[in-house]
Amino acid sequence: MHPAPSVIVFTTLSGLGFGLLFFLGLGLPDVTGWVAFTFFAIAYALAVGGLMASTFHLGHPERALKAFTQWKSSWLSREGWCAVIALVLMGLYALGVVFLGQRWGLLGLLGSVFSILTVFTTSMIYTQLRTIPRWNMKLTPAMFLSFSLAGGALLAGQVGAALPLLLVAALVQLGYWQMGDRALAHSGTDLGTATGLGTRGSVRAFEPPHTGTNYLLREFVHVVGRKHSDKLRIIAFGLAFVVPGILLLLPFGHLFALIAVLSHLAGVATSRWLFFAQAEHVVGLYYGKR
Amino acid sequence: MTELPTTTERKMGLVIDLDTCVGCHACVISCKGWNTENYGAPLSDQNPYGADPSGTFLNRVHSYEVQPETGPAQLIHFPKSCLHCEDAPCVTVCPTGASYKRVEDGIVLVNESDCIGCGLCAWSCPYGARELDQAEGVMKKCTLCVDRIYNENLPEEDRVPSCVRTCPAGARHFGDFADPDSHVSKLTAERGGMDLMPEMDTKPVNKYLPPRPKDQIDEQIDILAPLLAPVAEEAGGFLGWLDKALDKMPGGSR
Ligand code: SF4
Ligand code: SF4
Ligand code: SF4
Numbered sequence: 380m381h382p383a384p385s386v387i388v389f390t391t392l393s394g395l396g397f398g399l400l401f402f403l404g405l406g407l408p409d410v411t412g413w414v415a416f417t418f419f420a421i422a423y424a425l426a427v428g429g430l431m432a433s434t435f436h437l438g439h440p441e442r443a444l445k446a447f448t449q450w451k452s453s454w455l456s457r458e459g460w461c462a463v464i465a466l467v468l469m470g471l472y473a474l475g476v477v478f479l480g481q482r483w484g485l486l487g488l489l490g491s492v493f494s495i496l497t498v499f500t501t502s503m504i505y506t507q508l509r510t511i512p513r514w515n516m517k518l519t520p521a522m523f524l525s526f527s528l529a530g531g532a533l534l535a536g537q538v539g540a541a542l543p544l545l546l547v548a549a550l551v552q553l554g555y556w557q558m559g560d561r562a563l564a565h566s567g568t569d570l571g572t573a574t575g576l577g578t579r580g581s582v583r584a585f586e587p588p589h590t591g592t593n594y595l596l597r598e599f600v601h602v603v604g605r606k607h608s609d610k611l612r613i614i615a616f617g618l619a620f621v622v623p624g625i626l627l628l629l630p631f632g633h634l635f636a637l638i639a640v641l642s643h644l645a646g647v648a649t650s651r652w653l654f655f656a657q658a659e660h661v662v663g664l665y666y667g668k669r
Numbered sequence: 670m671t672e673l674p675t676t677t678e679r680k681m682g683l684v685i686d687l688d689t690c691v692g693c694h695a696c697v698i699s700c701k702g703w704n705t706e707n708y709g710a711p712l713s714d715q716n717p718y719g720a721d722p723s724g725t726f727l728n729r730v731h732s733y734e735v736q737p738e739t740g741p742a743q744l745i746h747f748p749k750s751c752l753h754c755e756d757a758p759c760v761t762v763c764p765t766g767a768s769y770k771r772v773e774d775g776i777v778l779v780n781e782s783d784c785i786g787c788g789l790c791a792w793s794c795p796y797g798a799r800e801l802d803q804a805e806g807v808m809k810k811c812t813l814c815v816d817r818i819y820n821e822n823l824p825e826e827d828r829v830p831s832c833v834r835t836c837p838a839g840a841r842h843f844g845d846f847a848d849p850d851s852h853v854s855k856l857t858a859e860r861g862g863m864d865l866m867p868e869m870d871t872k873p874v875n876k877y878l879p880p881r882p883k884d885q886i887d888e889q890i891d892i893l894a895p896l897l898a899p900v901a902e903e904a905g906g907f908l909g910w911l912d913k914a915l916d917k918m919p920g921g922s923r
Contacts, residue, residue, distance in 0.1 A: 380792075438786015438806025445783055446764035452672045455764035455789055507762065509869055510795045567868050568795075570733075574747060575863040575877055576687075580737035585744060588697070588729035591722045594800040598791065661866070662797035665731055665749065 380511065381598050382655040385435040390501060391648045393429025393462075394523060396422050397494040398531025400469050404491030407537055411480045419473040421534065423466070430462060454507055458500035465493035498527040505654075512562035513658045518555045525551045526619075526647055533623060533643055536636060542627050549620040552650065556612060563659050563669065573664045584667025599660035600668045603653070611653055619646025673760055677775035680846040681813055682753050682874035683833065684853045684862060688881045690840035692732055692746030696832035700728040700750070700811070703831035707816045709781045713804035725802045727751070727811040728832055745880055748841070750832070751798035751811035752865065752873035753777050759790035759799060759810075767808070775847075775874060776815055781807045795869045818843070846874055 399422040402408075403415075410418060434440045447463075449456040468490035475481040502523035505514040525548035532541035570584065571577015603611075623639040663669045704727055705712040714724035728750035736742040753770075757777050760768045767783035768790050770776070779790075786806040791799040799810045814830035817823060827834060833841045844853035853876070856862065862876030903909070 436788070438788075438801060438808075439784065442765070442783070442785045445766070446785060446787070449764050449766050452761045453764040455762065455787065459764065504762075504789070507758075508793055509758070510793055568866055572866050572868060573795075574733055574745075575865055575879065576733060576735050576745060579743075579879070580735045583734045583736070584731065585734040586732035588694075588726075588731050593723050593729075594725065594791075594803070595797045598788065598801075599797070660792070661795050661869075665797055 380655045380658040380660060381601050382652050383436055385432050387648060387651045387655060389429045389433035390523070390654075391429070391644065391651050392425045392432070393501070394498055394527040394647070395530040395534060395644065396425025396427070396429060397462075397465065397497050398527035398529075399534040400426060400465065400494040400531070401491045401528065402531050402535035402537060402540075404469060404472060404487040404489075404494060406482055406484070406487060407535055407540075409482070411476050411482075413477075415473070415476045418535070419469075419477065422469075426462070426466065454500055454503040458497060458504060461493050461497040461500050465490060465497050468493060495524065495527070498523055509566075510661050511658045512566035512568070512661075513559040514654075515566075516555070516558060516562060518551060518558060521551050522548075522555050526650075530643055530647065533627075533636075533640055538627055542624065545620050545624050545627075549616065549624075552616065552620070559657070563661075566661075568661050568664070570664045570667070570669075573661065584665070587666055595662055596666060596668075600663045600666060601656050602668065603656045608653060608657060611649055615646050615649035615653060617646065618642045619650060622646075673755075673757060673770055674772045677755075677770070677772055678847070679774045680753075680755070680874050681774045681776055681818070681844070682846055682853070682876075683750070683813075683830070684842040684844075684856050684876050684878060685748055686840040686842070686856075686860075686878040687745050687747065688840075688860075688878060689838045690730075690746040690748060690836075691838045692730055693837065694730050695835050695837055696748055696841060697726060697728050697730055699831045699835035701726055703814065703817070704809075704812065708812050709779070710802055710805035710807055710809070712809060713802050715803055725800045725809050727798075727800075727809060729797075740883075743880065743883065748832075749796060749798070750875075751777060751794075751813075752796060752871070752875035753811075753813060755872035755874060756870060758793040758795075758869075758871060762789045762793045764789070774845075776813045777810070778812055778815065779808050779810060781805075784808050795866050795871065796873075813843075846876075 403418055403422060434443055446456055446459050450460050468486060472483055472486045472490050475483050499520055502520040506519040509515050529541060529544035529548040532544050570582045574582055576582050622642040626635045626639040629635060659669055701712055712725040716722050728748060731747040731749060733745050733747055734742050735745060753775055757770055760770050760777060765783045765785055767780045769778060784807040786801055788801050790808055791801060799808055802809050817831060818828050820828060829843045833843045842853050842856060844851040846854055848854060857876045860878040862878050864873050865877060
């Protein structure tokens with residue numbers, strides 16, 4: 380898949396933002412006033428900034444409200460609803476905490492639930508696609524959720540929670556890469572089933588429909604070299620999990636916390652780039668590109 | 670509505686005959702010609718006369734080579750447009766309700782004024798049947814020429830999809846798959862019409878007819894072969910001596 384910056388920025392930032400909101404809704408850290416204001420400002424900047432970025436790849440962003448209509452069948456529509464509900468609930472909750480020094484526990488809890496549901500619905504947009512075997516795995520939502528929770532804990536300064544959550548996310552990441560590399564072969568889809576000609580012999584794409592490129596090739600066929608992707612995986616893993624993990628083990632300070640967060644952010648963004656760039660859409664088979 | 674109908678009254682679609690298709694791309698051109706000036710936004714081209722032309726098409730023709738375990742390879746031309754799937758994933762993923770499947774005839778369409786151009790439906794289609802128009806920012810796909818097949822202003826013989834009407838080889842057939850006696854249902858039954866990527870569970874309505882087995886002419890390649898056999902296998906006499914003498918000279922073949 381084409382690794383469009385808008386979707387990478389969107390999933391990375393909003394994943395972190397909603398992860399932070401999840402912890403804030405649970406009263407972790409239990410802060411009020413200006414400190415709480417700062418936390419909420421960061422969370423909203425990330426979550427809303429990510430959502431805004433996601434509208435950049437729309438052909439008609441001005442019609443975006445229509446996307447709220449099909450929640451019964453569409454994960455993208457459900458994501459829209461969950462995001463709005465989470466942001467409204469957490470906004471009200473934040474009013475209480477920041478300005479009134481009041482912690483409305485139930486409201487916060489509901490806000491947390493919808494925050495994490497938003498991340499889940501985002502992941503299901505990708506997971507539901509059988510056309511992309513690498514995404515069509517149970518580990519995809521596990522990856523989005525574990526990343527969001529680990530990043531959220533890190534941002535919320537919850538050292539005790541962040542360490543085990545980072546570990547879980549790191550393990551999920553390794554499993555995801557391991558299984559993802561075999562997903563296309565395991566799906567059973569190849570040029571033979573795509574053309575229905577596989578039972579007659581080995582099928583080879585002889586001539587494409589046109590000499591130039593097209594929307595399908597630009598959007599769905601992106602090939603990353605093996606060496607290149609191996610390097611990026613090491614970078615992603617190191618930045619997202621190893622560096623923050625080590626920093627958390629050292630005596631904690633604001634500077635270290637900032638470096639840990641930035642490193643994690645860069646690592647997750649790299650991992651997301653790979654998530655898109657390495658995903659093989661089966662339509663590539665028709666063009667002999669797999 | 671992007672919930673799929675459980676059943677449709679009719680199942681209109683195409684049979685594409687891989688045996689007869691000659692790969693002339695006439696259906697590609699006629700599809701573009703009809704659809705760029707009828708249903709919805711035109712099918713735009715980007716940089717059409719430049720170095721890197723590309724554009725929106727609803728129907729494209731690939732060519733594949735199939736190499737059986739023994740015998741010569743076969744070249745198969747492979748037209749591909751929307752298969753109007755019964756379990757169309759492109760419909761259920763759509764957040765706006767722009768994509769829908771019609772209850773009356775099963776045609777899958779996009780209501781362009783509702784489409785936000787998110788592209789998710791194209792992501793969900795295994796066949797590459799949907800293309801986001803780069804000029805209009807809305808999703809384009811085969812309409813089964815919905816504006817021809819019921820169009821009373823057209824002479825009766827033209828009330829079929831443009832690609833079907835155009836195909837010079839008669840490789841594309843249009844009809845109702847819900848009717849077991851229809852031309853397309855019979856063709857599918859007789860010729861073993863197949864689904865593309867059946868493992869995706871999209872239940873495509875369009876069927877592909879596999880190429881017929883090639884005629885076998887055993888041993889003898891050409892009926893003229895006996896007449897063309899060499900008269901003398903081994904040269905003898907003076908010619909034989911000359912042949913050998915020439916070979917012995919420097920630069921000879923032995
Ligand atoms: S071929 Fe693709 S676009 Fe057409 S109905 Fe099936 S999934 Fe949808
Ligand atoms: S591109 Fe348009 S038709 Fe396709 S899923 Fe998005 S809104 Fe629906
Ligand atoms: S049925 Fe019409 S829109 Fe569909 S491929 Fe044929 S000409 Fe194009």
